[in-house]
Amino acid sequence: MNGFEAIDALLAQAGHEDELPPPERRRALREALGLSRAQVARALGVAASTVAGWESGRDPGGETRAKYAYFLRGAEDKLPPAPAESPAPAATAGRIADGVPVTPGDAAPAGPDGAPADTATPGDTPDSADSPRRLAVPRPCVLCGRDAGHELAGFPQHLDPAECAAAVRGSGAAERAGVPVEPVGRRVRPVAERSDLIGEAVAAALAEHSGDVEAATAALVRRAIPDAMRLLDHCRKGGRYDIVAHPWLPDILRKPTARDADQVWEARPKWTRPALPAGTHHVTALDVNGAYLSALKTHLPIGQLEHSAGPGHDRRRAGVHLITPPAWHHEDVLPNPLGARDEPGPLWVTEPTLRLLLRLSSPAYGLCDPPEIHESFTSGATENLLEKFRVALKDARERALAEGDEVTMEYVKAMYSKFVATMGESNYNRELYRPDWMHLIRSQAFANLWMKTYKAHSEGLMVVRAMGTDEFHVTGDWRRVFPEGRGVFEVKVKDTYTIGDDPHGPAAADGHDD
Incomplete structure (x- = not known):
């Protein structure tokens, strides 16, 4: 020894x-x-x-x-050991048997019964120096570099060649090619190992509260904003674009007082179909999962907003625009893409709202005339500014969903919803004062909901209501149009009710509460 x-x-x-x-x-x-x-x-x-x-x-x-x-x-x-193999000596040159290099004339290590000797423990007496020994603490395999639980001939090794092969496959092309790097300005640097900030926070909260799920969840929700900012900083390492966190803002984005709103219209829907056909209708209220999470993928201005006048729209830029909206003649079957607005005349809208109106005015849809653009405040933009942040939250949510982990589910939901709702307005995230981003992300959620209603309508469902960021009501076989579940791209049932003359009883009123 x-x-x-x-x-x-x-x-x-x-x-x-x-x-x-x-x-x-x-x-x-x-x-x-x-x-x-x-x-x-x-x-x-x-x-x-x-x-x-x-x-x-x-x-x-x-x-x-x-x-x-x-x-x-x-x-x-x-875990089963690898089956013993006895190939012809001429075929063994250069091969690995049970994790050990084998040369012609050598046999794969085996126990007394001919099976691979992979069950020895530190207290066992080995038959020879080539007998495997189980390690108390796994050490890097001499062949693939990944942790192995056994030692052979004085070297930590995987006894099963499949484990080494899996380790090599799992290492990825970047590892096999050398040191993975990420861009930083004009240079590159080694990629730092990505720690699981969300998993670590949840584990720490549960440990602090002795496994009390409710107490741990409440503590995590309270710290959701600073934790979201920490995750954003972590995801921004090596990012292609620098975020201007406190840019100059035009007056239209400034609140006159703390209780007043600024001048930007977000196009929040609150629409109910004026009338339904005669008869009985069974309505399902559907809830869109992770509406704000999906809306993080939107065109966000990178730098300070710059003013421009005139009707032009540059799709490489994003911001807010003063427009005269087109007339909407489909209020009887579809909500107005401008949301619940009754006042006529020009108004300031966000990039997602403008792009939705331009899309609906295109020949592919032909639902309205193009909006008239008068002036804009925009900056160069990208959809990927918050992409790593969004993916980190989405992946954590999906893992929690698969594992029935409601603590992480509530924590992640609080992180992205509060992140959007309080950009620059919370004591914990004043370093990211971007009310323009807040308006754009929220408007993107509203635009996404509108497209859901359009998809339902175009697939033959009757749309009854649309409101908020994530709720719409339909009649008909909605499951053939929308996948059901709790995933980000799925919907779940929020309520069901009946409208109209029911031959089996009195008409059921809509008891749903906004």
């Missing part, structure tokens, strides 16, 4: 706490068995987000640690 082996054996026996493999190995073991975090969490009596924290670097303690260690040891034992 060499010095390193003696140290490993000593560490394996020392202390009273159960040994745990590294976080990445914990996750790999769970995924190898096809188990979700929610399943493991239920068995251990904890939240799925707690398991996520353990797989991100936190360690449990006490009886929970013992149970988790027992699960991980069982997972290791349950």
Whole structure:
């Protein structure tokens, strides 16, 4: 036994706490068995987000640690060893058998019964120097560099060649090519490892509140704004564009007083179909998931807004525009894309509203005349300014949804909704004072909802109501048009009710509350 082996054996026996493999190995073991975090969490009596924290670097303690260690040891034992192979000697040159380089004339390491000898423990007496030994703490494999649970001939290795192959496949083209880099101005720098800020925050909150889901959720929602700003800063590292957080703003974006609104119109819908055909109608109120989350992908001005006069519209720029809107002649079947506005005459609208009107006036739709543009405040724009931020929130939401992790679901929802609603108006995010962005993102959510109503109408459904950022009511077989679920691109049922003469009873009034 060499010095390193003696140290490993000593560490394996020392202390009273159960040994745990590294976080990445914990996750790999769970995924190898096809188990979700929610399943493991239920068995251990904890939240799925707690398991996520353990797989991100936190360690449990006490009886929970013992149970988790027992699960991980069982997972290791349950994974099947690779089947032994006995190829002809001429075919073994340069090949790897059970994770060990094999040369002509050598045989793959095997136990006394001919099976791969991968079940030895530190206390076992090896038959030879080439017998594998299970490591108390996984170490980087000499062949692929990923953590391996066994040592052979003094070197940590995967005994199953498939594990090495999977590790190489999972490493990605960037790793195989060398050091991955990201742009920073005119230069590049190595990509920093992306930490899971959302998972870490959830795990820490649950640990702080001793697993109390309600208390942890309330604490996370309270800190949603500063945490969203921290996530944004993290996602902006290596970004192509610099954000001008406190640009000069035109007077139309300034509130006269704290209680008054500025002059920008967001086109929020609050529409109800004036009349329905005679008969009985079964109405379903549908809720659009993650409306503000999806709206983060919109054309946002990068720098300071600049004034221009005249009717032109440059699609490479974004901002706010003074327009005379076109007449809308479809109020009986579709909401006005300008939202609930009764006052005639010119008004300041956002980029998403203008682009929606221009789209609906195109030959492909032909629903209205083009709006008349009088003047604009715009800057060079991109749809990708908040894309990494949006994707980080979306991915966390999808993982939480798959694992039944309601703590993370509520936390992520609070992060993106409060981020949009308080740009520059909260004590926690004054460094991002962009009321123009706030208007544009909210308007994009309204425009997205309008397109949902148009899709329903064009597919033969009858649209009954549209309101807010995420709710519309329809009659007919809506499931053939919209996928049902809680995903970002899905809808869920919010309410059902009946309108009209019901032969089986009195007419049901619309009891839905705005």
